[in-house]
Amino acid sequence: MPHLWLRVAVAFYGLGLIYALIALSGRREVLARIILPAVGLGAIFHFVSIAEAYAVAGDLAPANITQSESLLAFVLMASFFTVYWRYKTTSLGILVFPLVFLLSLSASLGQQPPQFISPLLGSGWIAVHITLILCGYAALFFSFVSSLLYLLQEQSLKSKNMDGVLSHLPALEVMDDIGFRSLLLGFPFMTFGLIAGCVIAQASYGPTYFRDPKILLTLLMWAVYMVLLFSRWSAGWRGRKAAVLSTVAFVAATLAWAANYFSSVHRYVAQ
Amino acid sequence: MKYCLIGINHRTAPVEVREQLAISVSDLASALRQLAGRPDVDECFIISTCNRVELLARSPEIAPDLRGFIADYFNIEIAGLQQHLYERRDKDAIRHVFRVASSLDSMIVGEPQILGQVKESYAVARSVGAVHSHLDVLLTRAFATAKRVRTETSVGSSAVSVASVAVDLAKKIFGSLQGKQVYLVGAGKMSELAARHLMAHGAAAIFVANRTHDRALQLAAKFNGRAIRFEQLYETAADADIVITSTGAPHQIFRREHAEMFMQRRKNKPMFFIDIAVPRDVDPTINEVSGIFVYDIDDLQSVVQSHVADRQREAQRAEAIIDVEVERFVNRLDTLDIVPTIVSLQDHLETIRQAEIDKVRGRLGKLTPEQELAVESMSRGIVNKILHTPITTLKTAARDAKQKDPEATTIIELVRKLFNLNLSRAADDQHEREHAEEKKEILKP
Structure with a gap:
């Protein structure tokens, strides 16, 4: 069975999803104790499944879209545990767990996934490109989540009503720190990932690749990323402004990801 | 078995009355000795805090006369105190001790100090020997119950004073208060208290600005902070993370334009x-500026109110725990009452058995190990067979005695008389064995 370990991981991530739903309704004491070991086990099985896929294919590059989804989900989990280790908060899981669950579920259900076709497959460039870009996506998502939670917490502090979910959120400055650091860390990943992508595209298609919608969307996302980073760094934008910019960057990233399905130069072709 | 508790607390008496009965820490040991020395008192315990003075005593036969002790010890006319004193007997006294230790009887329900105070008094009472067997078990149980209440309910977890709510909110904004700067504008008791709380949680530099600069200097010296002239307020306030205002000014000191200027200078740091x-002192609309949070006295007090309500809800759950623990303790007391009787009955027969074996040994001559074993097991078998029915009957009688069955009490008395059992020593040993472990745990700092 091809996706055995991934499916085991999905089962554990399902607990994470339940946790997120319960946390949103304001109660979380019961699940909080078992949730970290559960999703941690999930991540270990997930790692096994990725290692297995690599052993079968003999190439680090995710060969099709389900493998990319799986890898992105894994990078998100790894980032979640990094944040937990550094800040001792599981609150980001409220949004991270559902996304991880959906991505890995979709990956584990994919039967005959479309393949990515490029003359550079197997050269290592693609592996580097995809891994770096996925780390960049994960960073962007974390900054998006923490700025949303920041906004929520700020609203509740201003409205002077702190019941339910909000009473468990980490402090504003902690959330701000998580958001800013993930942006800062993610930026080089994103930039070098894009450069690697350009090298591949240049080699495969020559200079015409630039007019492709996927490439344009990606550049837009990178530009928003820059603005976001710069505005936070220079003017210390937080709260609503940062949340709006983060959302724009996140939407651009989602579109860039979705563009895989209609781009002519960067797509997974059904077999 | 009689437990008797008499006391006075913040609900039944004003401080003018409470202070008449207060016993200071240095007098506690001698008061305990005096109370324990009275003929109707076996064991006793006294707790005296600013909110309560309570005497607890145990005697085997009659209820101890604690009012008499109060009159003698304080040399006071007891009639004048009658309306302030409350008295609890047996199970009610036990429940009261459990509730006090669990901070359910406190002025601020759930405040943590009372348990420490009870433990300190317990240590004194033990050291002078006023508490040695039954009260020891009772108090040890009370501490365990208090611990259960604390861990299983959140009765003590939310902030219920303006100053501690301010600290909680600051932590919600800044996370750690380490290195945060506090600015006191105006010098008042309340703002001083809030500043002290913030500093206890790590807040660092304190600025003080006051209309009269001398007062600012005084206060700054108290906190090891910096006094700033009132005219320089607006230039310096942007450095502060937390601003506490308490001036008597008739107009607002911080207005929207100031807030916007501060945020610009602070690069939007909250x-x-x-x-x-x-x-x-602060224009409430500043709260709308992104990154600025304004809480006035009413906001803080309403947080306090909601936390107090939370505590009351949790206190209901705590009362349920107390009910269970009291019930469990009373049941255990009943068997405790009978256990010494059983133990000494067994001891009594064992002594007889040993004596008889020693007596016949000379006549039996040298025995092989097998024969030795046979004599031993035969005599032991006889004793156990004889004891079986009386022990079962005693245990049933102990349970029935709880239901106030006069016949059951007679049975127990009869057994004691029949075998001429001396109980006190056996009982003490029993307690010592049972609670050595528990006590070790409780007395840990």
Whole structure:
């Protein structure tokens, strides 16, 4: 069975999803104790499944879209545990767990996934490109989540009503720190990932690749990323402004990801 | 078995009355000795805090006369105190001790100090020997119950004073208060208290600005902070993360334009205004500026109110725990009452058995190990067979005695008389064995 370990991981991530739903309704004491070991086990099985896929294919590059989804989900989990280790908060899981669950579920259900076709497959460039870009996506998502939670917490502090979910959120400055650091860390990943992508595209298609919608969307996302980073760094934008910019960057990233399905130069072709 | 508790607390008496009965820490040991020395008292325990003075005593036969002791010890006319004193007997006394230790009887329900105070008094009472067997078990149980209440309910977890709510809110904004700067504008008791709380949680530099600069200097010296002239307020306030205002000014000191200027200078780093002045020193619309949080005295007090309500809800759950623990303790007391009788009955027969074996040994001559074993097991078998029915009957009688069955009490008395059992020593040993472990745990600092 091809996706055995991934499916085991999905089962554990399902607990994470339940946790997120319960946390949103304001109660979380019961699940909080078992949730970290559960999703941690999930991540270990997930790692096994990725290692297995690599052993079968003999190439680090995710060969099709389900493998990319799986890898992105894994990078998100790894980032979640990094944040937990550094800040001792599981609150980001409220949004991270559902996304991880959906991505890995979709990956584990994919039967005959479309393949990515490029003359550079197997050269290592693609592996580097995809891994770096996925780390960049994960960073962007974390900054998006923490700025949303920041906004929520700020609203509740201003409205002077702190019941339910909000009473468990980490402090504003902690959330701000998580958001800013993930942006800062993610930026080089994103930039070098894009450069690697350009090298591949240049080699495969020559200079015409630039007019492709996927490439344009990606550049837009990178530009928003820059603005976001710069505005936070220079003017210390937080709260609503940062949340709006983060959302724009996140939407651009989602579109860039979705563009895989209609781009002519960067797509997974059904077999 | 009689437990008797008499006391006076913040609900039944004003401080003028409570202070007449207060026993200071240095007098506690001698008061305990005097009370324990009275003929109707076997064991006793006294707790005296600013909110309560309570005497607890146990005697085997009659209820101890604690009012008499109060009259003698304080040399006071007891009739004048009658309306303030409350008295609890047996199960009610036990429940009261459990409730006090669990901080359910406190002025601020759930406050943590009372348990420490009870433990300190317990240590004194033990050291002078006023508490040695039954009360020891009772108090040890009370501590365990208090611990259960604390861990299983959140009765003590939320902040219920304005100053501690301010600290909680500051932590919600800044995370750690380490290195945060506090600015006191105006010098008042309340703002001083809030500043002290913030500093206890790690807040660092304190600025003080006051209309009269001398007062600012005084206060700054108290906190090891910096006094700033009132004219320089607006230039310096942007450095502060937390601003506590309490001036008597009739107009608002911090207005929207100031807030916007501060945020620009601070690169939008959050700022927390705690406005405890009436009329208010901070324009409430500043709260709308992104990154600025303004809490006035009413906001803080309403948080306090909601936490107090939370505590009351949790206190209901705590009362249920107390009920269970009291019930369990009373049941255990009943068997405790009978256990010494059984133990000494067994001891009594064992002594007889040993004596008889020693007596016949000379006549039996040298025995092989097998024969030795046979004599031993035969005599032991006889004793156990004889004891079986009486022990079962005693255990049933102990349970029935609880239901106030006069016949059961007679049975127990009869057995004691029949075998001429001396109980006190056996009982003490029993307690010592049972609670050595538990005590070790409780007395840990």
